[in-house]
Amino acid sequence: MPGPDLLSSQGLRLDGRRPNELRRIRCKMGVFTQPDGSAYLEQGNTKVLAAVYGPHQAAKSKSSTEGVVVNCQYSMATFSTGERKNRPRGDRKSQEMSLHLRQALTAAIKTELYPRSQIDVYVEVLQADGGAYCVCVNAATLALIDAGIPLRAYACACSASMAWHGGQPEPLVDVGHVEEAAGGVVLTVASLPSTENIALLEMSHRLHMDYFDVVLSRAMQGCRDIEVILDKAVREHLAEGWTKEDVVTI
Amino acid sequence: MWTSKTFLYKTKRGNILKIVREHYLRDDLLCGSGACKTCPHKDDEIVLMSQAESICALFDYPHYLVLDTNVVLHQIDVLEEDALTNVIILQTVLEEVKHQNTAIFQRLLEIIGNKRRKFYSFVNEHHKDTYVERNPGEKQNDRNDRAIRRAVAWYEAHLSINRVNIESPRVVLLTDDENNRKIAQDEGIICCSVKDYVENVNGFPGLVDKLSKNVIPENCSKDALYPAHLTPTQIHAGIRNGKLYQGIFHASRDNFLEGSVVVNAFEKSILLQGHIGINRAVDGDTVAIEIFPEEEWRKPSDIVLEDKSEDPGDLLEEETVLLKSTKTNSNDEVTPTGKVVGIIKRKWRQYCGILMPSRLPGATRHLFTPAEKRIPRVRIETRQSDVLASQRILVALDSWPRNSRYPLGHFVRALGPIGDKDAENEVILLEHDVPHARFSEAVLACLPPNDWTIPKEEINKRVDLRPICICSVDPPGCTDIDDALHARRIKGTTDDGLKKYEVGVHIADVTYFVRPNTALDKEAASRSTTVYLVDRRIDMVPDLLSSNLCSLRGGEERLAFSCVWEVDENANILSTKFHKSVIKSAAAMTYEEAQIAIDDESRKDEIASSLRVLNSLAKKLKRRRLDNGALLLASPEIRFQVDSETHDPVEVQAKKLMDTNSMVEEFMLLANISVAQRLAAEYPQCALLRRHPAPPPVNFVNFLKAARQQGFELDVSTNKSFSKSLDEAVIPGRPYFNTLLRIMATRCMQQAVYFSSGTCAQEDFYHYGLACPIYTHFTSPIRRYADVIVHRLLAACVGCDVTHASLLDNKAADALCDNLNYRHRQAQYAGRASVALNTHILFRNRVEIESAVVLAVKRNALQVLIPKYGLEGPLYLPSDKFTYNDEEHVQICGKVILKTFDELTVRLSLDSSNLQHRKLIFQLVKPYVPDFSYKVEDMDVEFVEESDLPQKIEKKRKGTEAKLSKKSKKK
Numbered sequence A: 001m002p003g004p005d006l007l008s009s010q011g012l013r014l015d016g017r018r019p020n021e022l023r024r025i026r027c028k029m030g031v032f033t034q035p036d037g038s039a040y041l042e043q044g045n046t047k048v049l050a051a052v053y054g055p056h057q058a059a060k061s062k063s064s065t066e067g068v069v070v071n072c073q074y075s076m077a078t079f080s081t082g083e084r085k086n087r088p089r090g091d092r093k094s095q096e097m098s099l100h101l102r103q104a105l106t107a108a109i110k111t112e113l114y115p116r117s118q119i120d121v122y123v124e125v126l127q128a129d130g131g132a133y134c135v136c137v138n139a140a141t142l143a144l145i146d147a148g149i150p151l152r153a154y155a156c157a158c159s160a161s162m163a164w165h166g167g168q169p170e171p172l173v174d175v176g177h178v179e180e181a182a183g184g185v186v187l188t189v190a191s192l193p194s195t196e197n198i199a200l201l202e203m204s205h206r207l208h209m210d211y212f213d214v215v216l217s218r219a220m221q222g223c224r225d226i227e228v229i230l231d232k233a234v235r236e237h238l239a240e241g242w243t244k245e246d247v248v249t250i
Numbered sequence B: 001m002w003t004s005k006t007f008l009y010k011t012k013r014g015n016i017l018k019i020v021r022e023h024y025l026r027d028d029l030l031c032g033s034g035a036c037k038t039c040p041h042k043d044d045e046i047v048l049m050s051q052a053e054s055i056c057a058l059f060d061y062p063h064y065l066v067l068d069t070n071v072v073l074h075q076i077d078v079l080e081e082d083a084l085t086n087v088i089i090l091q092t093v094l095e096e097v098k099h100q101n102t103a104i105f106q107r108l109l110e111i112i113g114n115k116r117r118k119f120y121s122f123v124n125e126h127h128k129d130t131y132v133e134r135n136p137g138e139k140q141n142d143r144n145d146r147a148i149r150r151a152v153a154w155y156e157a158h159l160s161i162n163r164v165n166i167e168s169p170r171v172v173l174l175t176d177d178e179n180n181r182k183i184a185q186d187e188g189i190i191c192c193s194v195k196d197y198v199e200n201v202n203g204f205p206g207l208v209d210k211l212s213k214n215v216i217p218e219n220c221s222k223d224a225l226y227p228a229h230l231t232p233t234q235i236h237a238g239i240r241n242g243k244l245y246q247g248i249f250h251a252s253r254d255n256f257l258e259g260s261v262v263v264n265a266f267e268k269s270i271l272l273q274g275h276i277g278i279n280r281a282v283d284g285d286t287v288a289i290e291i292f293p294e295e296e297w298r299k300p301s302d303i304v305l306e307d308k309s310e311d312p313g314d315l316l317e318e319e320t321v322l323l324k325s326t327k328t329n330s331n332d333e334v335t336p337t338g339k340v341v342g343i344i345k346r347k348w349r350q351y352c353g354i355l356m357p358s359r360l361p362g363a364t365r366h367l368f369t370p371a372e373k374r375i376p377r378v379r380i381e382t383r384q385s386d387v388l389a390s391q392r393i394l395v396a397l398d399s400w401p402r403n404s405r406y407p408l409g410h411f412v413r414a415l416g417p418i419g420d421k422d423a424e425n426e427v428i429l430l431e432h433d434v435p436h437a438r439f440s441e442a443v444l445a446c447l448p449p450n451d452w453t454i455p456k457e458e459i460n461k462r463v464d465l466r467p468i469c470i471c472s473v474d475p476p477g478c479t480d481i482d483d484a485l486h487a488r489r490i491k492g493t494t495d496d497g498l499k500k501y502e503v504g505v506h507i508a509d510v511t512y513f514v515r516p517n518t519a520l521d522k523e524a525a526s527r528s529t530t531v532y533l534v535d536r537r538i539d540m541v542p543d544l545l546s547s548n549l550c551s552l553r554g555g556e557e558r559l560a561f562s563c564v565w566e567v568d569e570n571a572n573i574l575s576t577k578f579h580k581s582v583i584k585s586a587a588a589m590t591y592e593e594a595q596i597a598i599d600d601e602s603r604k605d606e607i608a609s610s611l612r613v614l615n616s617l618a619k620k621l622k623r624r625r626l627d628n629g630a631l632l633l634a635s636p637e638i639r640f641q642v643d644s645e646t647h648d649p650v651e652v653q654a655k656k657l658m659d660t661n662s663m664v665e666e667f668m669l670l671a672n673i674s675v676a677q678r679l680a681a682e683y684p685q686c687a688l689l690r691r692h693p694a695p696p697p698v699n700f701v702n703f704l705k706a707a708r709q710q711g712f713e714l715d716v717s718t719n720k721s722f723s724k725s726l727d728e729a730v731i732p733g734r735p736y737f738n739t740l741l742r743i744m745a746t747r748c749m750q751q752a753v754y755f756s757s758g759t760c761a762q763e764d765f766y767h768y769g770l771a772c773p774i775y776t777h778f779t780s781p782i783r784r785y786a787d788v789i790v791h792r793l794l795a796a797c798v799g800c801d802v803t804h805a806s807l808l809d810n811k812a813a814d815a816l817c818d819n820l821n822y823r824h825r826q827a828q829y830a831g832r833a834s835v836a837l838n839t840h841i842l843f844r845n846r847v848e849i850e851s852a853v854v855l856a857v858k859r860n861a862l863q864v865l866i867p868k869y870g871l872e873g874p875l876y877l878p879s880d881k882f883t884y885n886d887e888e889h890v891q892i893c894g895k896v897i898l899k900t901f902d903e904l905t906v907r908l909s910l911d912s913s914n915l916q917h918r919k920l921i922f923q924l925v926k927p928y929v930p931d932f933s934y935k936v937e938d939m940d941v942e943f944v945e946e947s948d949l950p951q952k953i954e955k956k957r958k959g960t961e962a963k964l965s966k967k968s969k970k971k
């Protein structure tokens, strides 16, 4: 079959995961004191910081009576990839990522609660090793929760790719950089797992219809798995009783 | 568990990159042993037996084997024998093998996949207890050796947990790396070299013959015969600074001490001469060469030199005597000359041939002579030389140390007695890389039951053409009928008042049975084509499909893919449609029967009238095609009459061609073209098409010169002008002359190839031989895989079937085309080799005097063709009698002048003195040359067996593409 060998004959991926296993996720909420909410999240070697300001009064031009305006800004650190290069803010790729991020987060936030207001979300990719968008969404969700902004549900994002094992299609969840670079299709989903809604769906290449369903359901399963991890992190964070007021008093 | 690997990596631009990769370590990996009580194995996950009985005398306790990478790489033939079981293949090894040799990697996977062999692949690189990190400054190889030892130690400890009561297996490391063995011993690991192990195995006598003699060639400097090769680093540096060149080595067929390398920087290929000049390069190897200064350049010798039949031991002969190559003064014949200084990549495969047993009684070292003349003889070790001496055998090359005159190899298997028909066929199939093993269980499982009939709901989905009178026309004895035809008058007339007909071509619906991505589909794709030998057919799909369920037999309901046109009586197409259908062929006829039906005016039945319409339309189609510039080419085609019991050929004759042959052909061409147009429009990126590039003018030089000698100026500027001037080149009283001209024209052609529409510019789609802008293969899905793909593409675009991923994948399509072209070519060579084999059998006991024509004049021979048999070969002319005129390409002896197209009488007989290379001998009878014609006996000395065959290979009957491979279809 076409496509690179992403699965060994024993059914393990290049980095030793099984097809349905996420990369290791570690996260921490409330990493900064200046913003209203913040979070650090890493999935494997992809590491992202997210900060949230707001809701606050919206600038006149952006203001909407319908609900809060979510303003996102995505950027990558100069040192985030193996090859160091200067990445001007607001290049096309960042703009696109910002828009996609906004789409996913707007779907999660109860926007109708804050008309004529605005929420600013800043995400910075500190290290990129595949699936940067997904990690950004997950980090931003934690930061929103840290900021105490009411959400409909967790917004989680996860990617999936296609490989073959023993002649059968076998989708891979949470695609790393090596797997992305191998040239297979990468399907990225941002969803609200508890409501089964999809906020954003993107594909890097063409994928034959026959395989779409299996790849999508693997990505959705990834989102649900991430939700469980995020939920646990939030509960632990709250259990620590480590709130903003404490920080102020220290 | 989680760790990360860090690499430094240099980019193409020379920047140093640091790459960090994740590497997960797991605790859920199983050891695969039945003796283990700790791992949570499920029943089907146990591969290694709990009681692994030892077959090796060195170890009297049950044990598992762990193989080192070098063992897998060199001893794969030993591993493939059904002897060693309970083997652990570590992932470290698996990955190194994959990296170094994909062919061996595939073979290893095959062994691992075979449940009976009990090979377990253990993922040590991701196991938390067996992963080792590379130490600072440690070489990758050393790390891998350490990883292997760690895994062995882990297994030993892991299995010993349960070693309290029962004796659970130990673990033995097999490695040929002395250093590794030493360290392992120090660490308390049981280890052993493969040679020691295999030589002490009981119960498998042939196993030791398969041991590869993988000495490191450059280390044998004692008594070295050959200069050492440069190291890869030296080669790399040499090529970079322009002192060395890289190219593929081609050995000469005629002279074992000569070869050539094509190098980009030089127009002519580089000549290599002598043992030292060739320095252990074998045909096909990628080598590094050094080119001599210009004053040492020589010209290729034109003598024939075979390696002596006696084994001189490890000595190199005085080669100036052998070569006799002269330095000439005329500069234009001098070729750049050089020598091999290093091997970049070996391209060794397994070779068929015969054993030449050593004269010493009880000797185990013998010489092996490959059937392919370009391959040097090989030294092998075997204790079965008595048995093998009368057999065709298969041998693999292992190494070529500096102190050995011959390369070292080992025996792989015997193919059968020399001269035995099956063994000889096996040789043909192996040497042409034709996959011919029996279909696997997995493939057979994809077949419908034997008593399959068309399901009702399938009939409802299709156009029902059962009431229509459809018939098929094929060569006699054809059982894989993939096309049938019909034609009938339809109501109404065209605007110009012409009659209208409906014409249908119905092709076996193979893709109904061969579904994408099944084992059956993969096997068919790998075979790519059915291969026709004279007495054997190697099917692309199993017999049930090829001869029964797909074959459009007379009187039986079959599924078909139909292409139906409306045409007017001048054969102009008014409309075209494609659909799947059900048909019931009224009759499966031979060309002869169809011809009789057409000619017999008393027959007024539906079949006969349908055939007459088809025939008259076909003639108009053909006329129009030829007017467009299609070439009517010819090739001598012969047909063997085979004895029904022995399958030996008893008679041979040129094939007869009738109107009905060309009738079927025209409609197949038409269908192919119609389908090609539709596909190209529908799939701009991935339509499978076939193109035939125009031959470059240089191909025609000799041909035009020869035609000029006969008084004809041919215009080859376009296919149209060429076709026209061929038509006009007729000599009254010599009817065969024109055919001969066409045969030779065929040999100037390029090979037609499959390609994917995305890989080529639109103007390159042109099919030169057929003079049509676009072409594909649609009409023979039973025996060509290209047609299967074309069927699937067409079915998807007319809505009969769904697409699947690889069908629309450009890269996959391109890779598929490469394989199709390769298999197609190999199938043609194999078919020709089979004809040659049968010709030899036919002439085993006979001598004939026949008329012949000269196809070409060579320096020391005439290439002659016997029209009656379609046989062709060299007629050698001794240089003391004949003088060769270089300018005119004629041979002169006194008053006798021999030139191309001349007609001669020759005597045909078979020379069996060399079993490996039996050859037909042509002797001149007329014109009479004193002391040369006929009675001369001692002429076999200079035999070059059809020395120019390779150049002819490309050339086939381009004009008759559609029925190309059917020509040899016969019992």
Ligand SMILES: [Zn+2]
Pocket: B030, B031, B032, B033, B036, B037, B038, B039, B158
């Ligand atoms: Zn175990």
